[in-house]
Amino acid sequence: MEHLRLEKYRWDAENCCGCKGCIWVDPVYVRGKAWAVRCPSLLRFRFDSYSALGRLKLAVGLMDGEIQLTDTALDIIYKCNLCGACDVGCKRNLDLEPLLALEALRILAVEQGTGPPRALTQIAENIAATGNRYGIDPRGRSEWIPQSEKAKAEAPVAFFAGCNISYKNPALAECAISLLDALDVAYCLFPEESCCGHPFTVAGMAHSAIDVAKTNIAKLAQTGATTILTICAECYKTWKVDYPKLLGKGTSEMGYEVMHIVELLWQLLRHGDFMARRPLRLRVAYHDPCNLGRLSEAWVHWSGTRGPCGITKPPKYYRRGDKGIYQEPRMLISMISGIDLKEFPRARENALCCGAGGGVLEAYPDFGMFTARQRLQEAAAMGVEAIVSACPYCRDMLSSAARVSNPSIKVYDIVELMSASLLDKELPS
Ligand code: SF4
Numbered sequence: 001m002e003h004l005r006l007e008k009y010r011w012d013a014e015n016c017c018g019c020k021g022c023i024w025v026d027p028v029y030v031r032g033k034a035w036a037v038r039c040p041s042l043l044r045f046r047f048d049s050y051s052a053l054g055r056l057k058l059a060v061g062l063m064d065g066e067i068q069l070t071d072t073a074l075d076i077i078y079k080c081n082l083c084g085a086c087d088v089g090c091k092r093n094l095d096l097e098p099l100l101a102l103e104a105l106r107i108l109a110v111e112q113g114t115g116p117p118r119a120l121t122q123i124a125e126n127i128a129a130t131g132n133r134y135g136i137d138p139r140g141r142s143e144w145i146p147q148s149e150k151a152k153a154e155a156p157v158a159f160f161a162g163c164n165i166s167y168k169n170p171a172l173a174e175c176a177i178s179l180l181d182a183l184d185v186a187y188c189l190f191p192e193e194s195c196c197g198h199p200f201t202v203a204g205m206a207h208s209a210i211d212v213a214k215t216n217i218a219k220l221a222q223t224g225a226t227t228i229l230t231i232c233a234e235c236y237k238t239w240k241v242d243y244p245k246l247l248g249k250g251t252s253e254m255g256y257e258v259m260h261i262v263e264l265l266w267q268l269l270r271h272g273d274f275m276a277r278r279p280l281r282l283r284v285a286y287h288d289p290c291n292l293g294r295l296s297e298a299w300v301h302w303s304g305t306r307g308p309c310g311i312t313k314p315p316k317y318y319r320r321g322d323k324g325i326y327q328e329p330r331m332l333i334s335m336i337s338g339i340d341l342k343e344f345p346r347a348r349e350n351a352l353c354c355g356a357g358g359g360v361l362e363a364y365p366d367f368g369m370f371t372a373r374q375r376l377q378e379a380a381a382m383g384v385e386a387i388v389s390a391c392p393y394c395r396d397m398l399s400s401a402a403r404v405s406n407p408s409i410k411v412y413d414i415v416e417l418m419s420a421s422l423l424d425k426e427l428p429s
């Protein structure tokens with residue numbers, strides 16, 4: 001837990017040089033200023049305090065006792081998607097850890113009794129009462145399981161649906177299960193599934209997140225499965241990155257690995273044995289979910305000291321966001337006959353968050369909608385008919401905004417596209 005505390009990132013915060021790499025996408029990738037800002041919070045609030053550099057100055061002030069955790073400070077700390085775009089930009093030039101410092105600010109706010117915002121406390125109460133973030137009767141959690149499913153009692157792969165899929169988007173689980181069945185994947189369902197704990201992590205409630213991590217890892221061990229399979233990018237990142245970060249050890253040490261369904265599908269389909277049955281004539285752009293892209297790079301635990309000029313002993317590996325899951329979803333979409341796949345100007349590790357991340361969807365829905373509309377404008381400027389993503393939260397956030405501001409742009413999850421094409425199913429209207 002010590003490695004999560006703000007004081008651990010004092011050097012990083014004090015050595016922010018104000019270069020604003022955390023705000024702008026490099027001009028190599030984006031021409032002009034229309035799509036050049038990478039930080040949703042800065043885009044919305046138009047003040048440096050609402051960017052990584054402002055938050056690092058705030059962190060120094062708090063550690064030195066020159067600033068208190070006032071309502072304004074909390075506003076700055078929580079009106080951030082924890083999307084990691086700043087971290088990628090900063091690390092192009094420097095070995096600093098802005099994102100870990102932003103997360104540590106929230107842990108500090110919780111420990112001092114001032115955070116998180118009420119909407120995130122409510123989610124925590126829902127999880128404590130029902131095991132899911134929505135506070136819905138948990139007896140309905142598995143109602144999405146189709147009668148024909150071929151799940152086994154024991155298998156090397158355990159399917160973890162997550163709260164959103166189980167309660168809000170069961171159709172995505174049905175698509176995924178149909179694909180697994182059609183491809184003869186041996187899988188079991190995660191037993192007595194409850195929340196992965198992601199809401200605790202983004203709220204800064206590290207102790208609760210640690211408890212959930214331990215419980216879920218113990219449940220997985222009971223199944224005998226060694227791979228967790230998800231279709232939710234948030235669950236994926238939680239199992240792959242947050243559990244190791246919270247517990248200070250890698251997934252292999254804890255006896256499991258994590259796969260998103262796009263990784264599994266690409267592994268199974270890359271040799272072309274299973275052919276798409278229905279062409280889809282659509283011009284689409286793939287939206288990289290933060291939690292499947294730059295935030296999903298495996299956690300490498302480091303413990304040591306920083307000396308003069310920031311030299312670390314022992315040497316430290318920096319997660320720079322370039323090893324996320326970027327290629328597999330693009331290859332899968334490209335396999336579908338008739339599809340015209342376009343790239344957003346802000347793509348891969350430079351992708352703009354959909355607006356939902358970091359608890360913003362629940363705590364500051366207007367801010368979330370603002371960012372989603374920005375993304376839709378980017379899509380509209382490219383002339384695409386649909387956005388495809390690989391996370392139910394991105395799908396929900398972008399479709400809510402599309403209904404209001406760009407109704408001609410459809411939003412799909414990649415499992416909907418794959419099951420429409422491979423299994424000849426209808427795309428949702
Ligand atoms: S956080 Fe990093 S990129 Fe941003 S201003 Fe500071 S040093 Fe530059």
Ligand code: SF4
Nearest residue numbers: 039080081083084086
């Ligand atoms: S995590 Fe995202 S929203 Fe927060 S400061 Fe960084 S880029 Fe901005």
